[in-house]
Structures are given as structure tokens and as C-alpha cells.
Amino acid sequence: MRNRITTGAALGALLLLTGCGAADMTKQASPFANAQSARTVTLSVQSWVGAQANVAVAQYLLEHELGYRVDTVQVDEVPAWDALSQGRVDAILEDWGHPDQEQRYVQDKKTIVNGGDLGVTGHIGWYVPTYFAEQHPDVTDWKNLNKYAEQLRTPESGSKGQLLDGSPSYVTNDKALVNNLNLDYKVVFAGSEAAQITQIKQFAKEKKPFLTYWYAPQWLFEKVPMTEVKLPAYKEGCDADPAKVACAYPHTPLQKYLNSGFARDGGDAAAFLKKFRWTTEDQNEVSLMIADQKLSPEEAAKKWVDSHESTWRSWLP
Amino acid sequence: MAAVTTTAPRTATPGALRGAPARKLLALALLAALLVPLAHARWASGTWPTALTVDLTTPLTDASTWIIDNRDSHPLFLYVLGHVSNAVVLAVRAVYLLLLAAGWAGTTALAALIAWRAAGARLALGTAAAFLACGALGMWVPTMQTLALMVVAVLASVVVGALLGLAAGLSDRLDRALRPVLDTMQVLPAFAYLLPVVLVFGIGVPAAVLATVVYAAPPMARLTALGLRGADKEVLEAVDSLGATSRQRLLTARIPLARKELLLGVNQTIMMALSMAVIASVIGAGGLGDRVYQALASVDVGAALAAGIPIVLLAVVLDRVTAAAGGGTRRTGRALWAYALAAALAVAVAGRLMDRLDWPDAWVLEIAEPVNRAVDWMTAHLYSGVPVVGGTADWAGHFTTWVLDPVRDGLLWLPWWAVLLVVAALAWLIGTWRTALTATLAMAAIGVLGVWEPSLDTLSQVLAAVAVTLVMGFATGIAAARSDRVERLLRPVLDVFQTMPQFVYLIPVVALFGVGRAPAVAAAVVYALPAVVRITAQGLRQVDPAALESARSLGATPLQQLWQVQLPLARRSLLLAVNQGVVLVLAVVIIGGLVGGGALGYDVVFGLAQGDLATGLVAGAAIVCLGLMLDRVTQPTRKGA
Incomplete structure (x- = not known):
């Protein structure tokens, strides 16, 4: 009981700390981001395996070549646009065309920018x-x-x-x-x-x-x-x-989209994600390893990265 | 459904009341004779007349657009909701960082010590084993994320629930106002809660936590009110005679007397929060639920199970520990608490010094592959072409063609006023005119919302699933009540199926039964069965031994004992089992939208996936009405509970 009271008190103090003033919830990151003082990128993974393959390879390179910590969130396509605009997600790597969302967030609100072709049609x-x-x-x-x-x-x-x-x-x-x-x-x-x-x-x-x-x-x-x-x-x-x-x-032609704040201040990670571009065959190779050989996305990405150095070298900033 | 109608008339009511059902039916028939011709003359059609629907698409779409456009500028969001969201993020983050800082050793030690102090040494060992198992499955970090989310959600639910319960416990008027709301919230499928919070807070942890709080706070409120109201009158009088102020009376007598209910409330809240934390992965809760959900995408049952097992373990441990804390005698001893904390701290520091904060990769057990092989083998051999009995796919086909289709077509064939009439009659026979009115209005609301057909489709799936669940559940429950060994064997199985996230068995179910309504029904049966078995077995066991003894002495065979003594005497429990079965089945039939169940479940999933809140919210509201209607129709007059 005592334990519970102290935790309660701590939480109360926390609530007070957040205190007065405006709090824009469209600018609040995930509570799991940046844990243990690492630079973090949050990527949206859609439910299909091809999207998992993009994210797995990007995550592997960001972590092993550029020293980021990568969080992934699985969100459906349209809500992902919303999350991207709020900065809860930093990038969507594969978008199949959503004209309404594009109009709203890219043209009108300017909270999202196009990150270029993924290279896959x-x-x-x-x-x-x-x-x-x-x-x-x-x-x-x-x-x-x-x-x-x-x-x-x-x-x-x-x-x-x-x-x-x-x-x-x-x-x-x-x-x-x-x-x-x-x-x-x-x-x-x-x-x-x-x-x-x-x-x-x-x-x-x-x-x-x-x-x-x-x-x-x-x-x-x-x-x-x-x-x-x-x-x-x-x-x-x-x-x-x-x-x-x-x-x-x-x-x-599938597109990448980045949160505009992230595109501006995201440093190496944003530069890397903008340059990330591969082919249908590459993507299928990784997808097949994940979905059929049941490798974990990380292992699959590692295998692909080890054998395609020439491709990904050019993506690094 | 069949069970309801057949058990209802067999009541041991005194002769004077025996005519009541007949009188109720007569009254209803009179009412129908007056209204039906009118309704039929004006709106003669099988389905709900379009003249009586309200199209909410435009206002709902406008509302959703307004929210998206104003979320970063309107004061309501900046100064109120923004802070709520911010507080949730900060709180979850604080707990998460704390858990990570303690490292796996420290967290495990702390959990075990809390369990030890609250529930004894055996459960402490169990808790430690459960936490280590989470690590061994390679799920340490997601487990901590879920735990952080849970801690915040449960604390908030308990505080909100206790405050509401306190208000309802002290004021009769508030009690009358709150009770129907809380009762209703308790029967709603978790899925229906997701959309409104997403609409306001967007995808992410704040929305997930708030949905969880809304879902998990009602049991706490109900049980708090119940505990406060149930306090022993004599003790309260004694306290009064000592001249205590009303505040003293509350703090020194009523709350301590309600301790058992309060702890039961905490227990219920935790269990509900955990199940919601998984479902909320659909709206970005992260953690274990997200791992299950991601594994689903690549049809990886093994990986889904690896994330599902920690959830089951957490649920079982939390349930047992809080239940023991509520039931057992409390050992107070501050010194021991202090020692325990110090020990946990020491372990955490040791972990830190040895630089072993993260769970070591080498200790991860890969269960995904063998599980997948087993599932593949099972589905390959059972799917079709099994001699004599036919494969599971054939069963599913027959079930769809011979059960689901006729029930659905029958419901759709009935004129809309006939459906309302049946609902009213059933609800009135079992409950009061009040429940009948609520049920009928809820059903009518579905029509007004313009989702009559998908709702009846969902209803047909619920009815079919409930029928299967009851047949299997009663049979297993009777077996468990008659043999201790069967019950012991069943207990862990029931625990697992009651707490396993439904997402985990959606895929094997598709592999066995194909895409469609049949797998949705199968998943619902799997989920609802444990509760029905439990309640049935418990009800049968609680039958007065004297009554059984006298039946036995009169020479009744075991079958006669069961049929003529145990089952009639356990009628209340059986009805409760029906009610629970219906509520649980509805919850999963909705999730069945993910495996081809279609109807309302699909609409909710569609609304979430496409950000089409009009479709999703209307379907969600229809589910709410359907749940309300089904609960009222199967709910015998609820007194005291």
C-alpha cells in the first residue's frame, strides 16, 4: 500500500511539473523514444511484408552504420499520415498514393514533406x-x-x-x-x-x-x-x-514521406532516408527471407546488407 | 439463446407469480397488435425502413476534419487535452526509464519481492520465473514497455474508479445515475472504445492509455460502491455512537470494511487493463501487443506466441498476486518491506555495475520455429481430407452453409418490427419492463443508425457462437464439477485461454477454417469457453450438499441428480454463464472482422485503418447497442450484484 502511495505521489508531482502553459499534443514524441540518451528515429511499419523489408534494412543501417536507435510502430496507412504529421513517426518509407492526405498535410499544413521515390513500382x-x-x-x-x-x-x-x-x-x-x-x-x-x-x-x-x-x-x-x-x-x-x-x-511509383521537422533537423538520419532507394528485386529478396524463411527482420536485413554493399554505400550521407 | 428460453420457465416460483410470464406476453401482444399494423402500413419492408434512419456521415466527417485542423491551435487542445496527453507521455516514460534503469535483474527482484510481501513465497518464486521467462523469450524490452503502460493505466483507472465508486457509495442519487452507465460499460467490447480516443488524441500511447482507463475503471468503481454500501450496519452504528464525524466514519470504518471489494476491484482492473493493452496495439500502444500484431502481418504464429506467452504470464502472475493480497491476512512489517526494497536495490545496482542491464542475447530461447512447424503440420493434416470426419475446412463450410447462413437470412427475413418484438419479449420474460425497454430501444437505435443489416449479420454470428459455446461449456463444466482431477487438469488450460491475446490464435484459426465467418465464430468460442466452463463448474459445486444428499438417499441415479437437483439449483449460475458467454463472444466476433467475419467488426477495422471515422464510429455505436441489447436480454433481474 505504501509503495502505491509513493508512486501516486510521484505521479502527482509529475502532473504538476507539466503544469501550466500550452501543451501542443501534435508535438509529443512516443514515451519509448530516446531512452538511455540515444539518438532515435521512429519509423512506421505498415502491415505488409514489403514495408517491413524497407524498414528492416533502413533500421539495420541506421543502427549499425550511423549509430541511431530505431523504434518502429505498426500503424495502418491513413493513421500513419496523421502520426507522421504529428511527429510521432519520423518517416513512412512506402506509400501507395493517398491524394487526400497529401493535399491536407503536404500542401496545406506543410507538416510533411515528400522524401522521394522508393524505387519500387x-x-x-x-x-x-x-x-x-x-x-x-x-x-x-x-x-x-x-x-x-x-x-x-x-x-x-x-x-x-x-x-x-x-x-x-x-x-x-x-x-x-x-x-x-x-x-x-x-x-x-x-x-x-x-x-x-x-x-x-x-x-x-x-x-x-x-x-x-x-x-x-x-x-x-x-x-x-x-x-x-x-x-x-x-x-x-x-x-x-x-x-x-x-x-x-x-x-x-511508391513514395517516401518525412515529417517536415525531421527532414529539416534530422541530420544524418534524414539525409540517409531521403537517399534510400532500391529495386523491386532487392525488396522481394528481403521480404521472402522474413515471411517465408521466417528470419527475423533484423537477420534478413543483415544478410541483404552483407551481400549488397555497393547498393547501400551510396545512401550514406 | 435456446438455453435461455428453455431454462427460464423452469423456475421454482410460487403459484401466485406463475402467471407473470403469460401476463407479460399478453401485454406485449396487445401492444404489438396496436402498433404493428401502424408501423407496417407506413414502413412495410423487411429491413429497417430508410425513412427512419439518420445519416451521420457528414457531421462525423466534419467533426473529424475539424479536430485534425484545429489540433495544434485550438485552446481546448492546447490547454486541456494537450496536458492530459503530455502527462500520460511523461508518466509512462518515467516508469519505463525506471524499469530500464533497474535492469532485468533489478526489475525481476523487485517484482518477486512485492509478490513475496503481498502473497507469500510460492507466488514470489512464480513471479520471478515469469519475468525471467519473458526475458528468455527475447521479449524483455517490449515487456517493460507494456508494463510501463500498464502501471500508469492501472493507477489512473484505480484512482478514477475509486473516486467514482466513492461518490456512488456515498450518494444514492449518484449511485442511481452511475450504475446503469457502469453496468453498460462493463459489457462493451474493447474494440468499440478505440475510435473515439483516436479521433481526439491520434494514434499513439496517450490514446492507448486513455482507452485502457475508460475500459478498466468501471469494475473498480462498481466494486468500490458495492463495498461501501455493503458495510456491516452494526459496525457503522457502533462507530456513530462513538461520535465519529462522517469523514472519520468513512476513513476508519467504511473504507477498511470494504477492503476485500476494493482489492477485488484492483484485481479486475488489472486484468481488464492488460487485455486492453494488447488490443490497443491497433492504435499504437507498442510493447508486447505490437509484437503480436506485427507477427500476425507475416503470418508468424510462433513469433506471435513468443510475445503472447509473456502476456499470459504477466496476467496469471498479476491475477494471483492481487487475488492473494485481497484474500490472505495482511502481514504488516515495515522492517521487512525495507529489507525487501534494499535487497531489490542491491540487485539492481549489482546489475548496473556488471553492465548487464539489457537481457543478454545469448539467453534468448527461439521458440518461433518449432511452434510454426507444429502449426504447419497441424493445419496441413487437419485442413481437409481427413477420413470419415472430414477436414476442418469442410466443417467450416458446412457450418457456414447450414448454420450461419440460415440464421442470418432468417434474421434478415424477419420484418424489422418482428425483431424488436422478439427482443422485447425475451428481455421482459427474463427481466423487468425496464430491461425490456432498454433492449428494445438499443435494437431500434441500431436501425436508426442505418446499420441494420450488418448488425443482424453480426448478431447471427454471435448467436451461432453462443450456442456452440454453451453446449461445449456446459458439458465441460459439468465434467469439471463432478471430478476434482478434471478440474485440476483444466485450470491451467483455462487460465491460458482466458488471458492469451485473441490476436495470437486468429491465424491458426484461419489456417484451419479458412477465411470467413466460421473462423470468427471459432475464435469467439475459444475465448468465451473458459468463463462459461468456470461459472458452470462453480455453480454446480456450490449446490447445497444437503439437497444432493437427500436426492441420493432417495435413490436418484447420478444422471437424475444432475438433471433434477444440481442443474435447477445452479440456475442462477447457469444464467450468469449464458450472459458472460454472450458478452465475451460479442467481443471476439468483432475482432473476427480481421479474419473475414465482415459485418460490424470489419466496419470498425475499416474505420480505424482508413481514418474513416464516420463508418467506424457508427459501427462502434452499433456494437455498443448490440452489446447492451444482448446483455439485457440475457440478464436476469440483477439485485445487489
């Missing part, structure tokens, strides 16, 4: 497993999808074919697409990428056909080869009205 699409596409080559055109709806039924999709979608945080127009292209399919949301991957792997183990929303670069292609289904070609602006979309997804 992202593409979202509909995919079927290659073993199925080889047996039925015409499935790769969206016009023939209705023919296969019956084969792609699951208990969850009932009398229609199943189009497996993933995490709610991802960019998707699938419900509108199914509707506007008159497809006999039901979009089933797996709710998380982990659940989606697990399901795809189970299907693949039994060589069952499936149709799924998926994106490249992604390490799962190495485990379960998949072929893209052609949707009506993407044209600039055809996805402007979310309810009327009837075209494929664009190819997006």
Missing part, C-alpha cells in the same frame, strides 16, 4: 493461381470471369464466385468493379493480409482455383505463382468517382 490487380490459368487460359480476361464463377464458389460467397479481398486498409475499388462490370461475384473481405495469405496458401496446397485481389511487388508470388486477370485498361482519371470505377488499377 507498385501495382494492384486481380490474380488467379498460375496452375489454374494454364488449364483455362481464357480466365485471364475479365470478360470470361462469369464462366468460372461456379468453380470459384465458397461457402462464404454462397451462390456467386468468390473474389477474395484483403485488409481494409488497402486501396480497393473491387465492390464497385464487380458491380459495374456485371460480374457474378461476391467480394469477401479477409479483414487482414495475414488471413488472406493464409487462405491463399491453403488453396494453393490443394491446387484449388481462386480469384484474389493482390498486389506486386509481393513475396507471395515466389511461393504461389499467380497470373493477373486483365481488367479494362487504366486511363488517367477513370477511377475519379469511386462508385463508377470500371477500369484496372494504375501503376504507382
Whole structure:
């Protein structure tokens, strides 16, 4: 009891210390940052493995080459922008395009700055497993999808074919697409990428056909080869009205974003993150080590760093 | 659900009251006969009529935009909320730095010594072992982060809860005002709390701590009020006759007399805070929960388990220590406390001098790989094609097609006023007209919010999961009540499943049952089962031995004893088990949105992930209403508790 009282008193004193005056909560760092007087960088890790690979390598180099301590926080994409603008996160290393957020934080509030290309181009699409596409080559055109709806039924999709979608945080127009292209399919949301991957792997183990929303670069292609289904070609602006979309997804050069305060005063770490740029193959190599060989992100990063010195040398300030 | 309706009429009510259910139903039928034609004439449709919904999207989106735009300039944020957030950050940081400074040896020693003084030598050993295990799993730093967050959240919850409880315990009017609020907060799924705090405080530790406080303070408040109100009248009179002032009376008599309830409140608060600390990783709480969540992303069950085990260990240790501190006789001895502190300090200093503050990497045990191999093997062999019984995927398919779909379609097929009528009838039969009214209004609110269909979808999952949970839970509970050995064997299993973060078993569940509503139901059953088993077993064991003895002497077979004596006499406990089962199942069915459960759970996850607060908040409010409705429908008139 006594112990509790003293702790209580200490906390009370703490509250008093924070005392009067304005307290801008958009400028408060994580309580776990900078512990034991190290220079700290906080990176946002999104839930997909490719993003983990970026962060793992950046973290490894920041820690071992530049002497920083790196904290990582897993936040979904849109909230990550908010956290980045508040400085709770210093950098997002892989962004798939969020025009609303960009307008709000980069253009209007100027709390976030663009950190340049990641070097990887992202593409979202509909995919079927290659073993199925080889047996039925015409499935790769969206016009023939209705023919296969019956084969792609699951208990969850009932009398229609199943189009497996993933995490709610991802960019998707699938419900509108199914509707506007008159497809006999039901979009089933797996709710998380982990659940989606697990399901795809189970299907693949039994060589069952499936149709799924998926994106490249992604390490799962190495485990379960998949072929893209052609949707009506993407044209600039055809996805402007979310309810009327009837075209494929664009190819997006993935971007890095930094908190503007960090970009200005972040020293070596900020300079390094701005220069950080690699290829799809590099990223996949690291992702595969993490997700498939189950190496810890740190071990995977170490392996890659040891064998690609020429690539990362040029990133160091 | 079935269990509720069948057990309800079998009450041993005196003849005069026997007609009550019939009269209630009659009254309801009359009311329905008057209102239904009206409602049907105006808004004839199966689902909730659109004319009766209120679209909150625009105001909610505006509110969210306003907050984001004004968070760094408006006085409300600068001078009030900013300080709250700042205080949380500073407090968590202070505790965290303290724990890091003590090093692993010092922290372990300190924890063990507190356990020793509060609960005895055996638990002290257990505590030390648990802390060392956290280190051995390579989770020392995340454990300390979670611990720091927990210390602050629990202290704040206890203070807030105790103050509220004090107010409710001393003033009848406040008690009447607070009780329904607290009762309600107790049954709400943790997920529903996340969005409002995120809206105001943004992602991060302050939001996580505040969500935890909101979630964990109610039990403390309830139990404090209960303890103060339950104080022995005679003792209070004696104190009065000694001429004590009301303050003296409070401090010297009422609070000490309520000690047991207060400590139980602390215990409950800690347990709830810990479960919330994990779920709050979705909004950036960091620590162990974040490790579990990150491991999920790479479908790494082993790594998730490595972070989940420390949570289980912390939960078990904290539960046992606080429970023992509440139940046991208190050994006061300042000298011993001083020795204990000195010893802990010495260990910490020794650790510092030897430069062994961080847990040594060489002592980390890698459990992730063997666990993953085991899980892979299990899912590979059970998923499908098992001879005779079929694989788990086939079961899930049948369950979806033959149970979930019909229940959902049936609910959706019912006209909206019929659903309200059923809810009212059930709630009234079991409770009072008040509970019936609350339940019906809650259900109607769902319709008004415009999420009638997803809510009924979620409801169908809850009903299916509750049915499975009750069948399995009652069976296991009866077995545990009849055999000591079974109960001993079950206890650790139940402990683990009750405290294991649900995130850990979401992935194996998908690997077994595929994506969809079936895995959500399975996860909910796993989570709710322990509580149902416990309450059932406890209720059966508490049945008056004399009644059993007399039944036995009359020559009743064991089955007859169970059926005609034990189960009817344990009716209250069984109903409580149903109620708890429903509440717990709802909590996990919501989390099932992460594995394809869809419906309200998906909307909440979507709202969090996309920063689309309109969708998320409306779904959260619907979950609140659903929880309220389910609680009231299964809640027999609550007297005293």
C-alpha cells in the first residue's frame, strides 16, 4: 500500500511539473523514444511484408552504420499520415498514393514533406493461381470471369464466385468493379493480409482455383505463382468517382514521406532516408527471407546488407 | 439463446407469480397488435425502413476534419487535452526509464519481492520465473514497455474508479445515475472504445492509455460502491455512537470494511487493463501487443506466441498476486518491506555495475520455429481430407452453409418490427419492463443508425457462437464439477485461454477454417469457453450438499441428480454463464472482422485503418447497442450484484 502511495505521489508531482502553459499534443514524441540518451528515429511499419523489408534494412543501417536507435510502430496507412504529421513517426518509407492526405498535410499544413521515390513500382490487380490459368487460359480476361464463377464458389460467397479481398486498409475499388462490370461475384473481405495469405496458401496446397485481389511487388508470388486477370485498361482519371470505377488499377511509383521537422533537423538520419532507394528485386529478396524463411527482420536485413554493399554505400550521407 | 428460453420457465416460483410470464406476453401482444399494423402500413419492408434512419456521415466527417485542423491551435487542445496527453507521455516514460534503469535483474527482484510481501513465497518464486521467462523469450524490452503502460493505466483507472465508486457509495442519487452507465460499460467490447480516443488524441500511447482507463475503471468503481454500501450496519452504528464525524466514519470504518471489494476491484482492473493493452496495439500502444500484431502481418504464429506467452504470464502472475493480497491476512512489517526494497536495490545496482542491464542475447530461447512447424503440420493434416470426419475446412463450410447462413437470412427475413418484438419479449420474460425497454430501444437505435443489416449479420454470428459455446461449456463444466482431477487438469488450460491475446490464435484459426465467418465464430468460442466452463463448474459445486444428499438417499441415479437437483439449483449460475458467454463472444466476433467475419467488426477495422471515422464510429455505436441489447436480454433481474 505504501509503495502505491509513493508512486501516486510521484505521479502527482509529475502532473504538476507539466503544469501550466500550452501543451501542443501534435508535438509529443512516443514515451519509448530516446531512452538511455540515444539518438532515435521512429519509423512506421505498415502491415505488409514489403514495408517491413524497407524498414528492416533502413533500421539495420541506421543502427549499425550511423549509430541511431530505431523504434518502429505498426500503424495502418491513413493513421500513419496523421502520426507522421504529428511527429510521432519520423518517416513512412512506402506509400501507395493517398491524394487526400497529401493535399491536407503536404500542401496545406506543410507538416510533411515528400522524401522521394522508393524505387519500387507498385501495382494492384486481380490474380488467379498460375496452375489454374494454364488449364483455362481464357480466365485471364475479365470478360470470361462469369464462366468460372461456379468453380470459384465458397461457402462464404454462397451462390456467386468468390473474389477474395484483403485488409481494409488497402486501396480497393473491387465492390464497385464487380458491380459495374456485371460480374457474378461476391467480394469477401479477409479483414487482414495475414488471413488472406493464409487462405491463399491453403488453396494453393490443394491446387484449388481462386480469384484474389493482390498486389506486386509481393513475396507471395515466389511461393504461389499467380497470373493477373486483365481488367479494362487504366486511363488517367477513370477511377475519379469511386462508385463508377470500371477500369484496372494504375501503376504507382511508391513514395517516401518525412515529417517536415525531421527532414529539416534530422541530420544524418534524414539525409540517409531521403537517399534510400532500391529495386523491386532487392525488396522481394528481403521480404521472402522474413515471411517465408521466417528470419527475423533484423537477420534478413543483415544478410541483404552483407551481400549488397555497393547498393547501400551510396545512401550514406 | 435456446438455453435461455428453455431454462427460464423452469423456475421454482410460487403459484401466485406463475402467471407473470403469460401476463407479460399478453401485454406485449396487445401492444404489438396496436402498433404493428401502424408501423407496417407506413414502413412495410423487411429491413429497417430508410425513412427512419439518420445519416451521420457528414457531421462525423466534419467533426473529424475539424479536430485534425484545429489540433495544434485550438485552446481546448492546447490547454486541456494537450496536458492530459503530455502527462500520460511523461508518466509512462518515467516508469519505463525506471524499469530500464533497474535492469532485468533489478526489475525481476523487485517484482518477486512485492509478490513475496503481498502473497507469500510460492507466488514470489512464480513471479520471478515469469519475468525471467519473458526475458528468455527475447521479449524483455517490449515487456517493460507494456508494463510501463500498464502501471500508469492501472493507477489512473484505480484512482478514477475509486473516486467514482466513492461518490456512488456515498450518494444514492449518484449511485442511481452511475450504475446503469457502469453496468453498460462493463459489457462493451474493447474494440468499440478505440475510435473515439483516436479521433481526439491520434494514434499513439496517450490514446492507448486513455482507452485502457475508460475500459478498466468501471469494475473498480462498481466494486468500490458495492463495498461501501455493503458495510456491516452494526459496525457503522457502533462507530456513530462513538461520535465519529462522517469523514472519520468513512476513513476508519467504511473504507477498511470494504477492503476485500476494493482489492477485488484492483484485481479486475488489472486484468481488464492488460487485455486492453494488447488490443490497443491497433492504435499504437507498442510493447508486447505490437509484437503480436506485427507477427500476425507475416503470418508468424510462433513469433506471435513468443510475445503472447509473456502476456499470459504477466496476467496469471498479476491475477494471483492481487487475488492473494485481497484474500490472505495482511502481514504488516515495515522492517521487512525495507529489507525487501534494499535487497531489490542491491540487485539492481549489482546489475548496473556488471553492465548487464539489457537481457543478454545469448539467453534468448527461439521458440518461433518449432511452434510454426507444429502449426504447419497441424493445419496441413487437419485442413481437409481427413477420413470419415472430414477436414476442418469442410466443417467450416458446412457450418457456414447450414448454420450461419440460415440464421442470418432468417434474421434478415424477419420484418424489422418482428425483431424488436422478439427482443422485447425475451428481455421482459427474463427481466423487468425496464430491461425490456432498454433492449428494445438499443435494437431500434441500431436501425436508426442505418446499420441494420450488418448488425443482424453480426448478431447471427454471435448467436451461432453462443450456442456452440454453451453446449461445449456446459458439458465441460459439468465434467469439471463432478471430478476434482478434471478440474485440476483444466485450470491451467483455462487460465491460458482466458488471458492469451485473441490476436495470437486468429491465424491458426484461419489456417484451419479458412477465411470467413466460421473462423470468427471459432475464435469467439475459444475465448468465451473458459468463463462459461468456470461459472458452470462453480455453480454446480456450490449446490447445497444437503439437497444432493437427500436426492441420493432417495435413490436418484447420478444422471437424475444432475438433471433434477444440481442443474435447477445452479440456475442462477447457469444464467450468469449464458450472459458472460454472450458478452465475451460479442467481443471476439468483432475482432473476427480481421479474419473475414465482415459485418460490424470489419466496419470498425475499416474505420480505424482508413481514418474513416464516420463508418467506424457508427459501427462502434452499433456494437455498443448490440452489446447492451444482448446483455439485457440475457440478464436476469440483477439485485445487489
